[in-house]
């Protein structure tokens with residue numbers, strides 16, 4: 713049984729359809745990149761999968777359970793994580809306070825144990841524990857936001873353009889961490905990313921969305937090799 717099965721999903725806002733009829737499945741530990749031109753509905757698809765946009769048709773099964781209409785916090789309790797582009801940390805709180813909030817529903821001892829595991833995995837976050845999130849750089853905030861996800865031990869994390877507005881060197885680091893949490897911790901990943909080449913190199917599977925519809929779904933390497941699609945929709949050379 714796949715961890716996530718998306719069947720003919722249509723998503724939109726106020727009854728207006730933005731994403732139409734998208735289907736894919738993800739097994740545990742797989743890595744899917746969602747790519748496509750600006751405005752093609754990539755973020756909307758993630759929001760639909762997390763219960764933050766209107767599902768206008770189709771079905772989403774997670775761990776075998778129909779979650780199509782489930783509230784976002786219940787999805788989170790089931791092991792789904794979602795990292796939006798912005799607004800992913802509480803700015804006025806310290807790193808530790810952010811992490812405590814992320815684990816609000818975990819028993820105290822579990823939380824402390826998990827926090828230690830997360831800090832071993834993301835050692836740089838130790839340095840942010842007593843700093844207010846407002847004082848952190850964009851890349852540091854991403855790391856804190858990632859730690860907030862990991863403390864919940866998700867089986868799936870969905871990232872919405874984690875590299876947006878970050879310096880190239882920092883992007884490298886963020887991607888390395890995403891790769892490690894997939895390969896090392898076995899967490900299933902859906903990545904929406906502007907840097908298509910990078911996304912397709914790190915992922916196994918790819919979904920190319922054009923005007924809200926699936927233009928390609930399959931092996932990420934195969935999409936990279938499809939010069940026609942790459943030239944038309946992805947703006948990367950060769």
Ligand SMILES: Nc1ncnc2c1ncn2[C@@H]1O[C@H](COP(=O)(O)OP(=O)(O)OP(=O)(O)O)[C@@H](O)[C@H]1O
Pocket residue numbers: 725730748749750751752753754755756757
């Ligand atoms: N909250 C909203 N209400 C109404 N329409 C929206 C909302 N959010 C996005 N849209 C519209 O949905 C369409 C798809 O937007 P979306 O952000 O999902 O695309 P995207 O592929 O993620 O784009 P980008 O790569 O530029 O981030 C756009 O036409 C956008 O204007």
